[in-house]
Amino acid sequence: MVSKSQIKFITSLQQKKYRFEHQMFIAEGVKVIQELLQSNFVLEHLYENTSIFENIANHHKSLISEQDMKRISALNSPSSCLAIFKIPNDNVIENLGLIIALDDIRDPGNLGTIIRLSDWFGVKQILCSPETVDVYNPKVIQATMGSIARVNVSYLDLKSFIANTSLPVFGAFMDGAIIYKEKLSADGILIFGNEANGISSELEKFIKNRIAIPRFGDIQQAESLNVATATAIFLSEFRRNIE
Numbered sequence: 001m002v003s004k005s006q007i008k009f010i011t012s013l014q015q016k017k018y019r020f021e022h023q024m025f026i027a028e029g030v031k032v033i034q035e036l037l038q039s040n041f042v043l044e045h046l047y048e049n050t051s052i053f054e055n056i057a058n059h060h061k062s063l064i065s066e067q068d069m070k071r072i073s074a075l076n077s078p079s080s081c082l083a084i085f086k087i088p089n090d091n092v093i094e095n096l097g098l099i100i101a102l103d104d105i106r107d108p109g110n111l112g113t114i115i116r117l118s119d120w121f122g123v124k125q126i127l128c129s130p131e132t133v134d135v136y137n138p139k140v141i142q143a144t145m146g147s148i149a150r151v152n153v154s155y156l157d158l159k160s161f162i163a164n165t166s167l168p169v170f171g172a173f174m175d176g177a178i179i180y181k182e183k184l185s186a187d188g189i190l191i192f193g194n195e196a197n198g199i200s201s202e203l204e205k206f207i208k209n210r211i212a213i214p215r216f217g218d219i220q221q222a223e224s225l226n227v228a229t230a231t232a233i234f235l236s237e238f239r240r241n242i243e
Helices: 004-012 016-022 030-037 066-072 108-120 138-144 158-164 227-242
Strands: 024-028 043-048 061-063 081-086 098-102 125-128 152-155 169-178 188-192 209-212
Touching: 004 016, 004 066, 016 024, 024 030, 024 138, 030 043, 030 081, 030 138, 043 066, 098 108, 098 158, 098 227, 108 125, 108 138, 108 227, 125 158, 158 188, 188 227
Parallel strands: 043 061, 098 125, 098 188, 125 152, 169 188, 169 209
Antiparallel strands: 024 081, 043 081
């Protein structure tokens, strides 16, 4: 059985202010938890309604009922397991390789998918503006499907960082040069903007390489691409050109 105080603590971690206060976050599902257990993330406690992770010491796990799992889960359809992990210290940012920068991305599913795409395409670092959704939001963690274990996500003043970087800076714009015709580099920062407003004007003035995905077809009435979908296309083109 899970006590009322435990339920209150676990469910509080669904909110950013309590994750920040306790420096902990929740992860749900066998795949996500397995990935995090095999990484540098430190397990605080594991809850499961059937014995799955037999290698975890008994003092680090609890067997609970399905009803209790529903009480602590952040999902509409709870998984068979939920784990609490410690939030690690800030990562060291390295000015090398291909880096993704996210300017005010608000949707948890988009951020989680971009992390997963970064893992697939070998991007090790994502830089986020302070306004971007918290990477430890349960919906973000769920959408990463464990890729959060292999991609460093940092929050910082993007304007200051971009203004002082020596790396080439690329920005995704509707009116940019067609990406399929551009020369792309192995090292650089690729910026994506807010789902509704795009890249902010404060950042835009530092971007020398404006690139775009062209629309095809006769009507061309689609307003824009989902930011995660656009990220997949851009990353595919960067990797096709440089590797």
